[in-house]
Amino acid sequence: MLEEISGSGPSELRAGEAQTPPAVLLENLTKRYRQDTTWSTVLLNVSLSVPQGTIQGVIGFSGAGKTTLLRCISRLELPDEGKVLIDGTDLARMNGTQLRSARQRLGVVFQQLHLFRSRTVAQNIALPLELAGARKKDIDERVLELLAWFGLEAKADSYPSQLSGGQQQRVAIARALATKPAVLLSDEPTSALDPETTASVLALLRRVRDELGVTILLITHELIAVRAICDRVAVLDQGVIVEEGSVEQVLLRPAHKTTQRLLGRNLGLEHLAEYLGGMTKNPASIFLEVQFVGESATRQVLSTLVRTFEITVNILRADIGELNRSAYGFLVVELGGTTETLEQSIGFLEAHGAIVTHIDPWSEAETEGSPA
Amino acid sequence: MRELLQLLWEPTLQTLAMVAVSVLISGVGGGVLGVLLVVTERGGLLPVVGLNRFLNILTNIGRSIPFIILMVAIIPFTRSVVGTSIGTTAAMVPLVVGAIPYVGRLVEGALREVNRGVIESILTMGATPFQVIRKAYLPEAIPGLIRALTVVTITLVSYSAMAGTVGGGGLGDLAIRYGYQGFRLDIMIATVVVLIVMIQGIQFLGDWLASHFERTERSSAFKTLPRPAWLKISPRYVHVVRWGTLGILLIAIFATGVHIRSGAIHKPLRVGVNPIPHGEILQQVMPILEKEGVHVQIIYFSDYIQPNLALAAGDIDANLFQHVPFMDRFNRDHKTDIIAIAKIHIEPLGLYPGRTKILSALRDGAIIAIPNDPVNSGRGLLLLQSAGLIQLRTGTNTNTTLEDISQNPKHLKISELEAAQLPRSLRDVDAAVINTNYALVAKLNPLKDAIYLENSASPYANVLSTVPSKANDPRVSALVKALQSSTARRFIEQKYQGAVLPAF
Known part of the structure; x- marks a missing residue:
């Protein structure tokens, strides 16, 4: 019927x-x-x-x-x-x-x-x-x-x-x-x-x-x-x-700046610099946006990462949800370590199906402040 | 009390009939106008900017004409629509014409209250312009339309008070005739009470219907208020309410129809009068006429132009309100051939004493005040001539002015004053010519106080008038006989105590 x-x-x-x-x-x-x-x-x-x-x-x-x-x-x-x-x-x-x-x-x-x-x-x-x-x-x-x-x-x-x-x-x-x-x-x-x-x-x-x-x-x-x-x-x-x-x-x-802004606004990235406060930029650490979709979102990739490599992980923001009926995880992390271990870590995350993007919280805030 | 109820009954029905019919017709007409005003505007549903501008101007013109003027101005139209220019039915025509632009504006306002998005949403469903009006604009505006109709109904109740001008009767007319002109405070109060009850009822009904169709609206506070069970109407019974309302309206129309028809069948002798004293005198002799088998319908007019226009047009058969000089002037101005067939009474003009108390004692060079309006000035001079004080070269011609005085042996100084001011001038003049109505207000008794009084030979006696074609109607002859009967004479003498004198 x-x-x-x-x-x-x-x-x-x-x-x-x-x-x-x-x-x-x-x-x-x-x-x-x-x-x-x-x-x-x-x-x-x-x-x-x-x-x-x-x-x-x-x-x-x-x-x-x-x-x-x-x-x-x-x-x-x-x-x-x-x-x-x-x-x-x-x-x-x-x-x-x-x-x-x-x-x-x-x-x-x-x-x-x-x-x-x-x-x-x-x-x-x-x-x-x-x-x-x-x-x-x-x-x-x-x-x-x-x-x-x-x-x-x-x-x-x-x-x-x-x-x-x-x-x-x-x-x-x-x-x-x-x-x-x-x-x-x-x-x-x-x-x-x-x-x-x-x-x-x-x-x-x-x-x-x-x-x-x-x-x-x-x-x-x-x-x-x-x-x-x-x-x-x-x-x-x-x-x-x-x-x-x-x-x-x-x-x-x-790919487009507006899309990134739309996503950023939704995730609250524009406030990241505020959260980080007066913290000066540590040359030894990097900021990453890590997205997991589907199977990888349900696996404990991050804990394996920490156990495998000599790095520190500081989770600044995390969200899980649904993306067109798939499980979806989203993280903003600060990774600290040597240049080598950091590169290895990114490779590990991507090998496990994560999408990794470098971000700069300070410039993110600037972008937001500039007229669209 | 019984008398009061009897007096109130018919005017109440007349008011209800006038209001019901005019609300219904002007509701439809004004509704169409209001819809057109909204849909034809620029950017509207069916934009016809020229038509919109035309309708706007027409509506504004219609709304600027005072109702009383409109009522008289459209008399030819009224006659062509309902066949007569007088009576309750005829009063409905100007009521409708006057209300349509008003209703149009109110409907326009109610429709503009409808959410624009609702109109757009029905357009996206593929509605024709007519469907948008019928399925969106009108039903969504129902609470507003009901409120508008309530305002219109109440306005029409008060407009209908002016229906007396064309002999339409009704409560307002009753209040004016008996209360205002006849000093019957009890009737005036009773009438106003009936009107208040009527208005309250209409407002309550309007509010209730509007709130019912409001569908409890968005306000949640209102939703929690328990409504009495009898106020709740399940959607299932909405059609019962709708048809019920329609039914009441149909009954009102039917009643009006019966009212009109029954009037047409009997074909009574229609006599136009001013209420006081003409109407009261005619009332007194009605039993005599009934005995003779002559059925008379009294039609009250509250002005001096309509009774003659109605007579000339054949809407009434005779009238009793004027004196011959007035009638002659009217005939000349309006090219009519109204004739006087019997003198009935006179409201005598009198010479009242000021500093001089008797006629013969008037000294040389005495000051006499007379009214300053053309009709009464001439009438006053004729009175002075008839008292032997002056001579006029125009004889007894009523078209007389101060210039026409040929002999003034006592060298009287005649000064013209506003008629209403004359009683107050008495202290400063030797004598004054005063109309009876103003004399009475000043507590002067024409029979006792006047030093000289007009008599029944005066050309200013009020006459029964008709048109030549009806002069030989036996019913008119019977009417003359009754009005000049001893019953009428006794009534006039007792009731008015000299303010009105028999002129037969």
């Missing part, structure tokens, strides 16, 4: 992955706004291809153009140039009836959800179907199906104001999926939620992709959402996509 909810189930997805066109294809999307007499470019030549069944993250600082991107894709704004292909049709070229029916292939969950306070949960979910002119019997059937899938049966007759934040999120997602869209556009789904609810909402989005086969485009400024469920991620900075790739690639080996 649940496979029927989406147009294309995951099984047939995998079979035809190479041939099927991308669910979302952005081509040279450009948007300019007029401010008094000058024009400012908010999006410039944004191109992005999201394969069907993928969860694609778009991450960036505020002001990077994320909101404009969302509004251009959902056609609340008309892009000045470029194409927005959703499930093969170009929304940017459409108007009137054509656009309205094409919009049923794209579900949008806004940051503020925008549930209708005058409608019950069931009536909110039914709304897109009513607009599409579905028969009452079909609407009722579909709404019941979605209520069950999202665990909202008990809340069917409640009004949005009577729900918790997490429940409201579920209603908004259910409503966006009512017309069985191919693509779900989700704007900051986890902002303003507590950590527990954040985790459950993210898990729900993953289920939507896994079980219903819906392609998800997730726009966020929070690394946690990207790390938890995205397959791929694009980094948006001042209207331009500066880096795009698999989550592992982009998050573990960030």
Whole structure:
């Protein structure tokens, strides 16, 4: 029954992955706004291809153009140039009836959800179907199906104001999926939620992709959402996509300065110099950022390291979590020893699957202080 | 008490009918206007900037015209819509026209309160502009719309007080007629009490409905407040509430319809009057007319222009409020052919003593004050001529001014003063010509105090007027007979104690 909810189930997805066109294809999307007499470019030549069944993250600082991107894709704004292909049709070229029916292939969950306070949960979910002119019997059937899938049966007759934040999120997602869209556009789904609810909402989005086969485009400024469920991620900075790739690639080996800053900010590296206080730089020690993914994260690599080599280890920061369903560990350490033992140590860590990056806490702080 | 309730009953129904119907129609009309104001603006759902500007200007014009002026100005329109320019039904037309721009602005405001994001979210679902209005703007604005409608209803209750101008009746008119003009404090207070109860009821109903549709909102503090069980409506019964409200409105319309129809079937003789004393005199002779089988409907007017316009237009069959000089002037100005068919009473103009106490004692060069407005000035001069004090070269022509005095044997100094000031001038003049209403205010009794008084031969007697085509209607003849009966004479003499005299 649940496979029927989406147009294309995951099984047939995998079979035809190479041939099927991308669910979302952005081509040279450009948007300019007029401010008094000058024009400012908010999006410039944004191109992005999201394969069907993928969860694609778009991450960036505020002001990077994320909101404009969302509004251009959902056609609340008309892009000045470029194409927005959703499930093969170009929304940017459409108007009137054509656009309205094409919009049923794209579900949008806004940051503020925008549930209708005058409608019950069931009536909110039914709304897109009513607009599409579905028969009452079909609407009722579909709404019941979605209520069950999202665990909202008990809340069917409640009004949005009577729900918790997490429940409201579920209603908004259910409503966006009512017309069985191919693509779900989700704007900051986890902002303003507590950590527990954040985790459950993210898990729900993953289920939507896994079980219903819906392609998800997730726009966020929070690394946690990207790390938890995205397959791929694009980094948006001042209207331009500066880096795009698999989550592992982009998050573990960030190539662009903005990506590094995004990661750094999230991990609190910019405060490292403060923690180290007035400590003068010890020429005999180095600072490393060490990331473990998958199996290596679960092994006790660090303790083996200390036992094997003549070095001192000072752990400045540590974090474990999840990166696209793999275990993920993150450390910032200060290693002290001879040049030789230090080199050997780095070789040992990399041999055990860790990604090692040299960092300089003092310059890190400077970078943060300099204007972006 | 019984009398009071009887007096209040009909005006209360009239007010309710006027308000219910005008709220309903102006609600629909103003609703459409409000929606158009929002959706046609630049950047709106269906931007038509020219239309938006036009509607804005039209709305502002509509809102700037004082209601009382609007009511009179649109009389031709009113007649073309409801077939008459007087009565409760006719009063509904200006009420609706006056309320539509007001409702439009309030609806516009309520719609603008709807979260812009909600509108955008329904657009991304593929809604047509019409669907956005029907499924997002209107339902999401319901609490605001109900509040707006409450304000409109209350405003219309107070607007309807002015309906008396076109004979529309209602509570406001009752308060003005009996309370303000007739010095019946008890009726005025009773009317105001009924109005207060009505307004409180409307406000309570509006607040309750609005809070019900508010869906307990985001405020969690409110959520914890236990609402009384009868205030809770499960979503299941929302449609019951909706249809119930609609039902009440339909009943109101139906009642109004019956009210209008029953009036049309009986076709009584419609007589326009000023409430005092004309209306009171006519009331007295109603039993006589009923006995004769003549059914008379009294239509009260609170001004002097409408009764003649209504008569000329055929909305009423006769009127009783004016004297012949006024009627002549009206006929000349309005190209009408209203005729006087019977003198009924006179509110006599009198010469009251100042420093000189008797007519014959007026010395050479005595000072006499008369009113300074054209009609009463001429009337005052005629009174002085009839008292033998002066001679006018214009004879008994009512168009007389100071210039027309041909003989003034006592060299009287005649000075013109504001009519209301005359009683106060008595100490400084030898005598003054004073209208009865102002004399009464100054505690002067026309019969006892005046040294000379107009009599029934005066051209200023109030007359029953009609149009030539109705002059021979037997019902009109019966009306004349009743108004000139001994019952009427006795009533006038006893009730008004000389302030009003029979003129037959």
